[in-house]
Amino acid sequence: MIENTTFDPEKIRADFPILAKKSGTRDLIYFDNAATSQKPRCVIEAIEKFYANDNANIHRGLYHLSATATSDFENARKIVAKFLNAREPRECIFTRGATEAINLVAASWGRKNLRAGDEILLTQMEHHANIVPWQIVAEETGATIRVAPILPDGSLDVAAWKNLLSARTKIAAFAHTSNALGTKNPVRELVAAAHSAGALALIDGAQGAAHSRIDVQESGCDFFAFSGHKVLGPTGIGVLYGKVDLLSAMPPYQSGGDMIEKVDFAGTTFRGIPERFEAGTPNICGAVGLGVALEYFQKIRAGAEAHESALLRYATQKLEAIPSIKILGTAREKAPVISFVMRGVHPSDLGTLLDTYGVAVRVGHHCAMPLMKVLGVTGTVRASLAFYNTFAEIDAFADALVEIEKMF
Ligand code: PLP
Numbered sequence: 395m396i397e398n399t400t401f402d403p404e405k406i407r408a409d410f411p412i413l414a415k416k417s418g419t420r421d422l423i424y425f426d427n428a429a430t431s432q433k434p435r436c437v438i439e440a441i442e443k444f445y446a447n448d449n450a451n452i453h454r455g456l457y458h459l460s461a462t463a464t465s466d467f468e469n470a471r472k473i474v475a476k477f478l479n480a481r482e483p484r485e486c487i488f489t490r491g492a493t494e495a496i497n498l499v500a501a502s503w504g505r506k507n508l509r510a511g512d513e514i515l516l517t518q519m520e521h522h523a524n525i526v527p528w529q530i531v532a533e534e535t536g537a538t539i540r541v542a543p544i545l546p547d548g549s550l551d552v553a554a555w556k557n558l559l560s561a562r563t564k565i566a567a568f569a570h571t572s573n574a575l576g577t578k579n580p581v582r583e584l585v586a587a588a589h590s591a592g593a594l595a596l597i598d599g600a601q602g603a604a605h606s607r608i609d610v611q612e613s614g615c616d617f618f619a620f621s622g623h624k625v626l627g628p629t630g631i632g633v634l635y636g637k638v639d640l641l642s643a644m645p646p647y648q649s650g651g652d653m654i655e656k657v658d659f660a661g662t663t664f665r666g667i668p669e670r671f672e673a674g675t676p677n678i679c680g681a682v683g684l685g686v687a688l689e690y691f692q693k694i695r696a697g698a699e700a701h702e703s704a705l706l707r708y709a710t711q712k713l714e715a716i717p718s719i720k721i722l723g724t725a726r727e728k729a730p731v732i733s734f735v736m737r738g739v740h741p742s743d744l745g746t747l748l749d750t751y752g753v754a755v756r757v758g759h760h761c762a763m764p765l766m767k768v769l770g771v772t773g774t775v776r777a778s779l780a781f782y783n784t785f786a787e788i789d790a791f792a793d794a795l796v797e798i799e800k801m802f
Contacts, residue, residue, distance in 0.1 A: 395711070395783045397704040400629070401697035409434040409783050417525060420752025422789045427742075428573050428601060428731055429756055430623045433687070436623065437626060440686040443677045451680055453652055453669075464794040470685030471668070475548050477688045478635050479609040486643065487634040488681050491492075491599035493523040495569070495619030495634035498671060499596055500527035502644045503617075508564055510536030514556055515566040515593070517542045519766050521577060522596040522761040524567055544768065548575040549721035552583065559591040567597050574760040574776065575723030576706075576731030577605065585614045594640070601626055604780075605729040607695065607700065610635050614666025627687035631680030634671070635649050636791030641667045648673040689765055697783035705788065706730040711793040718799050722769055730779035733760075736795070738802045741773045748775075751794035 407413045410432045424432060444466065452457040452467050468483070475483040489495045495522075499550055504527075505515070508514070514528045514537055515699040530537050540563075542555035550568070559566065565586040571578045583599045588595040588610040599608060603620035610618050622631040636644075646653060646664055655663040664670045709732055713719050718737040736744055745757035758773040759766045766773060777791065 396708060399405045399697045401694075401701040401781070403604065403701060403732065403782055403784050405494045406694065406698075407784075409436070410782055411438070411723065413782060417749070417752040419752070421790075422669065423575045423783075423790060424443040424778040425752075425779060425783065425787075425791065426754045426756050427780040427783075428624070428630070428760075428776065431604060431626050431780060432745075432782070433624055433628070434690050436690055437683050437687045441534065441628060441679055441683050444682050447569070448682075449679070451675055454556060463678060467676070470681040470764050473685040473688050474633050475709040476633055477603075477692065478739060479611050480635055481611065484666075484668045485635055485638055487641070489619075489632045489634050489671075489686065490630055490674050490677070491621035491623070491632035492598060492619040493621075493632075495524055495617075495632055496596070497599060498530045498634055498647045499617050499636070500621075501639070502647045502671075504528070504531035504537075504565075505534060506536040506645055508532070508537040511562060513589075514539050515542065515561070515756045515793075516540070516554070517568050517579075518544045518755060519548070519550065519572040519577060519762065519765050520567075520569055521573055521598065521600065522763070523600070524596075525764065528567060534801075540762075542650070543617055544765075546575075547725050548572070548577050549725035549727070550577065550579050550584075552580065555584070556587050558567045559587060561592060563588070563591050563593040565599065566593050567640075570599045570608075571598050571605060571729045571731075572723070572762075572765075573601050573731070573778075574762040574765055574774070575725065576728040576733070576778075577723060577725040578602070578727040578729055580727075581613045581615065589614065601731075605699070607699075616640055622684040623686075625687060626686035626691055628677075631677045631684050636667075638667065641671070641741075642783045644671075646670055646673070650674045653680040663734075678780055694781065701781050702730040702779060704781055705785065706732070708785055709777065709779065709788045709791070713795070716792070716795055718797060718802075719795065722771070722774055732779075734777075735771060735774055736799065736802075739776045739798070744798065745774050747798050748791075751790070753777075753794055755789050
């Protein structure tokens, strides 16, 4: 049943030039939003404006143009801080994305603080970006990785997760929202439990930032990582949020220009945060574009979330009505992500056939190979929706699936 929401996706779609595109002769139906979101015109224009009017390197120039570029960049940090409800902008470090943000914590905090016998608590639903950096630092330090299981509906087994917490746990790192299942985790409860055990909590917010209101003070997390390109911003820019005391006590991750106080061949001293973690020329224009994206998103977010929930319910009903389809991940709290398999059809074949109908979905392991092993599949088809998608697109998608089902 199509639900009535006051949010008007047709009006919103006009802000996204790419959505008017054809895929071959068909209208493009973009259902790969978990991989990357499309960009509103205001972000595209901000990028053009920056390079046409404001471009200069930041922090170092004494001339007017450099001061403008610096102020654009630092203003973007303020917008990010507001988006996350961080206490101060300097708690927000610009990175290339969520992957680099997690690597930063694993390498800098991890190498300094982890020892043999310590434990890092992960979950079975993690993206490789929240597994591999921990494996590397575990190998270097002698720490051990523990992995909490999921339940059959794809939600985290919170009781089992809590049972794995102990005085040995030094950090618990978990997804806010699973990219492969859509499951939203009870992050506030997990952070509180980690803290009670004396561990830090890192939230991989790569998916969460696009589908939930984020409040790092309310969740109490120590670190939060997200990527700009999944929240309407440009690629190559992301954020690591960290509490001031923690970040200030961490050694540099990368080194070079802009992060130093004084360099001498006898030794070097480093600046405070955030500069200490932003070595070299950053993605200045990316940060500016991200700021514009987050401001746009914040204006429409409440309506967007309600519309996405209605889309998810509608798409789930439609797919459940197709006999050969099995949805993987049916947790009660879900982002608009539907992972599924069709009996007798390889996910890659299904993805290729859907493309002929103009439908862009992702197929494969979704950078979550350990999760696929737990689910007993080599891969799935993933339709990940956004607030600019429509009920009509879901109808066209479901019709295509019914036609494809008949081919096999
Ligand atoms: N974590 C999750 C849950 C993701 O979905 C992704 C990307 O899909 C990442 C981390 C890594 O994000 P990026 O490739 O933008 O660094």
